[in-house]
Amino acid sequence: MSSWLDYTINGLIVGNVYALVAVGLALIFGVSRLINFAQGSIYLVGAYIGWVAVVQLHTPLPLTIIVVALAAALVGLIIERFGLRPLQNSARIAPLLATIGISFVLDQIVMLTFSPNPRALPSQLPDVRFQVGNGTIGPLDLLIAGVGLTSALLLFVFLRYSKLGWAVRATAQDRDAAMQMGVDVNRVNQAVFGIAAALGGVSGMLVGMYYNQIDTAMSLQATLKGVVAEVVGGAGNVPGAVVGSLLLGLVESYGVAVFGTSYRNLFAFLLLVLVLVLRPNGLFASARQAPPEPLTGTFIAPSRPVRIPRWALLIAVGGFAILPLFPVSFYVLQTLINAWLLGMLALSLTLVAGTIGQVSLGHAALLAIGAYTSALLSSSFSVPVGLAVIAGGLMSAALGTTLISPSFRLRGHYVSIATLAIGEIVSLVILNWESVTRGPIGISGIPPLSLFGYDLISASSVYWFSFAVMVVLALLQGRLLNSHLGRSFRAIRDDDIAARAYGLSLNRYKSLAFIFGGFAAGVSGAIAAHLYSYINHETFNTQQSILALTVVILGGLGNVVGAVVGSVALVGLPEVFRIAAEYRILIYGIVLLLLVRFRPQGLLGTI
Amino acid sequence: MTTTASPSDPLLALSGVNTFYGQAQVHFDLSISVARGHIVCLLGGNASGKSTTMKIILGLVKPRSGDVTFDGASLLGLSTPQIVRRGIASVPEARRLFADMSVRENILMGAFVRSDRAAVAQDLERMLALFPKLGQRLSQRAGSLSGGEQQMVAMARALMSRPRMIVMDEPTMGLSPLYVDRVLELIGTINQEGVSVFMVEQNASLALEIAHEAYVLQTGRIVLSGPARALKDDPRVRDAYLGGSEAA
Ligand SMILES: Nc1ncnc2c1ncn2[C@@H]1O[C@H](COP(=O)(O)OP(=O)(O)O)[C@@H](O)[C@H]1O
Numbered sequence: 001m002s003s004w005l006d007y008t009i010n011g012l013i014v015g016n017v018y019a020l021v022a023v024g025l026a027l028i029f030g031v032s033r034l035i036n037f038a039q040g041s042i043y044l045v046g047a048y049i050g051w052v053a054v055v056q057l058h059t060p061l062p063l064t065i066i067v068v069a070l071a072a073a074l075v076g077l078i079i080e081r082f083g084l085r086p087l088q089n090s091a092r093i094a095p096l097l098a099t100i101g102i103s104f105v106l107d108q109i110v111m112l113t114f115s116p117n118p119r120a121l122p123s124q125l126p127d128v129r130f131q132v133g134n135g136t137i138g139p140l141d142l143l144i145a146g147v148g149l150t151s152a153l154l155l156f157v158f159l160r161y162s163k164l165g166w167a168v169r170a171t172a173q174d175r176d177a178a179m180q181m182g183v184d185v186n187r188v189n190q191a192v193f194g195i196a197a198a199l200g201g202v203s204g205m206l207v208g209m210y211y212n213q214i215d216t217a218m219s220l221q222a223t224l225k226g227v228v229a230e231v232v233g234g235a236g237n238v239p240g241a242v243v244g245s246l247l248l249g250l251v252e253s254y255g256v257a258v259f260g261t262s263y264r265n266l267f268a269f270l271l272l273v274l275v276l277v278l279r280p281n282g283l284f285a286s287a288r289q290a291p292p293e294p295l296t297g298t299f300i301a302p303s304r305p306v307r308i309p310r311w312a313l314l315i316a317v318g319g320f321a322i323l324p325l326f327p328v329s330f331y332v333l334q335t336l337i338n339a340w341l342l343g344m345l346a347l348s349l350t351l352v353a354g355t356i357g358q359v360s361l362g363h364a365a366l367l368a369i370g371a372y373t374s375a376l377l378s379s380s381f382s383v384p385v386g387l388a389v390i391a392g393g394l395m396s397a398a399l400g401t402t403l404i405s406p407s408f409r410l411r412g413h414y415v416s417i418a419t420l421a422i423g424e425i426v427s428l429v430i431l432n433w434e435s436v437t438r439g440p441i442g443i444s445g446i447p448p449l450s451l452f453g454y455d456l457i458s459a460s461s462v463y464w465f466s467f468a469v470m471v472v473l474a475l476l477q478g479r480l481l482n483s484h485l486g487r488s489f490r491a492i493r494d495d496d497i498a499a500r501a502y503g504l505s506l507n508r509y510k511s512l513a514f515i516f517g518g519f520a521a522g523v524s525g526a527i528a529a530h531l532y533s534y535i536n537h538e539t540f541n542t543q544q545s546i547l548a549l550t551v552v553i554l555g556g557l558g559n560v561v562g563a564v565v566g567s568v569a570l571v572g573l574p575e576v577f578r579i580a581a582e583y584r585i586l587i588y589g590i591v592l593l594l595l596v597r598f599r600p601q602g603l604l605g606t607i
Numbered sequence: 608m609t610t611t612a613s614p615s616d617p618l619l620a621l622s623g624v625n626t627f628y629g630q631a632q633v634h635f636d637l638s639i640s641v642a643r644g645h646i647v648c649l650l651g652g653n654a655s656g657k658s659t660t661m662k663i664i665l666g667l668v669k670p671r672s673g674d675v676t677f678d679g680a681s682l683l684g685l686s687t688p689q690i691v692r693r694g695i696a697s698v699p700e701a702r703r704l705f706a707d708m709s710v711r712e713n714i715l716m717g718a719f720v721r722s723d724r725a726a727v728a729q730d731l732e733r734m735l736a737l738f739p740k741l742g743q744r745l746s747q748r749a750g751s752l753s754g755g756e757q758q759m760v761a762m763a764r765a766l767m768s769r770p771r772m773i774v775m776d777e778p779t780m781g782l783s784p785l786y787v788d789r790v791l792e793l794i795g796t797i798n799q800e801g802v803s804v805f806m807v808e809q810n811a812s813l814a815l816e817i818a819h820e821a822y823v824l825q826t827g828r829i830v831l832s833g834p835a836r837a838l839k840d841d842p843r844v845r846d847a848y849l850g851g852s853e854a855a
């Protein structure tokens with residue numbers, strides 16, 4: 001049984017680790033108003049470089065730290081130079097998407113190089129613990145505290161006394177004015193990416209040593225925790241990030257003490273949502289501080305959408321509709337069923353992210369809500385599957401909109417953070433609310449799809465069903481976008497201040513978009529649940545949210561036909577080219593990066 | 608740098624500049640020149656494109672066509688920091704101090720492009736002599752100063768780079784009458800030390816007091832230009848700018 005002092009020490013140590021990540025995020029946000037979603041990947045890379053150094057090269061600890069810091073800094077510099085600098089004049093959303101793509105690529109490279117299996121990362125420190133009051137503290141704790149304090153001191157000296165440090169601070173406060181003093185903003189960006197990466201890499205290594213285990217799942221977790229700490233401290237506020245991190249560490253540690261380990265992340269994300277809703281500028285922001293958003297420039301890359309003649313669409317729909325009548329393989333139908341399900345999710349996301357400009361990174365949560373609703377209704381309450389699927393869609397629309405509504409006043413990157421957090425919260429509630437969701441065991445034996453008493457078992461019947469649902473949803477959405485409502489949606493995306501000035505009620509329109517989008521995604525999740533017959537809290541994960549985002553960018557943000565074309569392309573092409581499963585995520589990440597850089601309007605153009 | 612620049616050529620010249628924000632054209636065939644050692648003033652109402660002219664000179668916005676030359680060499684291919692290094696300092700609209708940095712840090716940021724530390728320290732002393740009020744405020748947050756004091760800091764900051772030319776965007780805007788007089792006096796002093804000045808103003812009567820030449824900008828077009836003394840008596844300028852409440 002650990003004492004409260006132990007929990008406090010643990011909270012502070014973990015907080016120190018978060019601080020190393022969050023400080024980097026804050027530096028980057030300060031100078032370029034960008035939430036760097038690749039920060040966790042650098043942390044992951046740092047952990048694995050540490051592993052190579054310690055286990056294979058047998059470097060002594062001080063050298064390991066230096067090697068990790070330098071190698072991670074190099075990765076950071078490369079990301080800045082080749083991933084982000086070319087996007088300086090792109091649409092506002094481009095750098096954010098690029099960091100997501102970069103994080104996928106880095107994580108997958110690590111996974112392919114080192115395999116997804118966890119590895120032990122020994123700390124090389126003696127395994128002793130010293131008694132402090134009624135708690136204990138070990139050498140590793142002291143090391144982490146020491147690295148944290150040293151980094152903070154170095155950073156302080158850098159920012160306060162070096163010329164480049166002054167340039168960093170000046171750029172963070174007023175980029176244009178800094179340029180007018182002769183500050184080269186590219187060098188400043190380089191500096192903060194290098195520093196952020198060095199700190200992040202060392203942090204990953206220390207965490208690996210702390211738990212004596214590293215694996216590729218660390219990446220997303222680190223990004224999430226760093227973002228939480230940074231937002232709690234106030235985006236772009238470096239000392240705030242440190243305090244936010246320590247606070248987060250303590251909240252988690254005490255939360256674990258009272259409720260158990262599986263609640264750790266739930267507390268983190270609840271804290272984030274609370275801060276986002278109540279004090280979006282962070283706990284320490286003074287009233288005079290303007291919110292860091294919005295940035296200038298258009299939100300999505302403007303373009304002239306490709307006009308597809310009606311007859312061509314009809315032929316395409318007809319062709320796909322009669323496809324099962326031909327002797328196509330089960331495998332082809334299966335692939336296309338996946339494409340139709342992803343298409344529904346993409347329709348939802350292209351409406352929410354593309355048409356109304358709320359870039360959701362937690363869309364998989366809508367799948368999960370629909371899936372669990374339909375699965376539980378049909379298996380526990382014997383509700384007919386057809387009705388249960390519709391109920392899944394409705395539940396997703398209602399619950400999804402309710403959960404996101406407190407964040408309606410947020411803009412830009414903050415929306416992405418909020419949706420990401422809500423997505424995680426949904427997954428964690430599913431994990432912990434055992435009496436309803438059966439917790440980590442998941443739900444098995446979900447009945448197959450059926451309609452009016454007829455089971456849809458054969459591949460072709462499932463194909464027709466999912467295709468029909470998707471086409472109906474697409475038609476409805478196309479209608480919606482061509483109406484007055486659709487124009488109001490786009491007005492809000494392009495300039496919400498002006499839209500408000502014209503008397504549009506932002507909340508009402510955002511709600512409408514989320515209700516419609518929630519329904520489409522919920523239905524997709526519900527159908528998937530009946531196809532898989534087993535789901536758990538990890539079935540619908542962030543990876544799917546990002547895949548959907550890639551699909552809608554591929555198709556063209558806001559573009560209904562594009563969402564479907566993008567789904568078929570991203571599900572189908574890897575099958576056509578027989579790309580092994582473990583390379584697919586890598587390919588998705590690369591596709592996302594290439595799109596953002598070279599064809600931000602997607603295949604069919606943004607609307 | 609080109610060798611064609613002779614002392615009689617203008618220090619700064621915009622020629623045939625057309626500027627766009629997306630589809631909207633802000634400048635129509637704009638030509639302005641600033642002679643060495645002169646104070647040149649650009650007058651114009653709200654949204655006439657004055658601040659955009661400053662941004663064109665500083666390279667923050669690039670024109671779609673036309674040229675901007677400084678000392679005979681084009682600035683178009685250069686980034687803002689490179690332009691600053693050529694010797695152009697700025698006092699931006701609404702001052703744009705680094706609010707969370709101290710007054711001392713703000714002033715020293717002006718010397719960012721310099722590496723002669725000893726001389727920079729001397730120049731800081733010079734600034735304190737020129738702007739005596741700032742002496743007691745050096746360690747204060749710049750954001751906590753009054754508007755007039757902030758203007759002093761912005762001017763000191765601009766001078767710290769030892770520029771050949773200073774561009775100022777509405778330096779008297781929002782200042783109390785006392786500070787307006789002080790700022791104009793200081794601009795004269797700066798100019799006498801050999802720094803050319805290009806300033807944008809809405810307050811025509813005051814600006815024309817100290818300027819050598821002036822241009823009047825109306826929705827992106829130069830509609831009048833000439834020696835300041837002549838413009839001051841020009842009925843069209845008087846009607847547009849000097850009548851009514853403007854001449855405070
Ligand atoms: N970043 C910008 N993007 C789009 N339009 C702009 C931008 N900055 C200024 N404008 C527009 O250009 C015109 C000229 O602006 P500006 O040069 O600031 O005028 P002034 O300084 O004379 O008031 C105005 O109509 C203004 O709305």
Ligand SMILES: [Mg+2]
Pocket residue numbers: 657658659700776
């Ligand atoms: Mg202006």
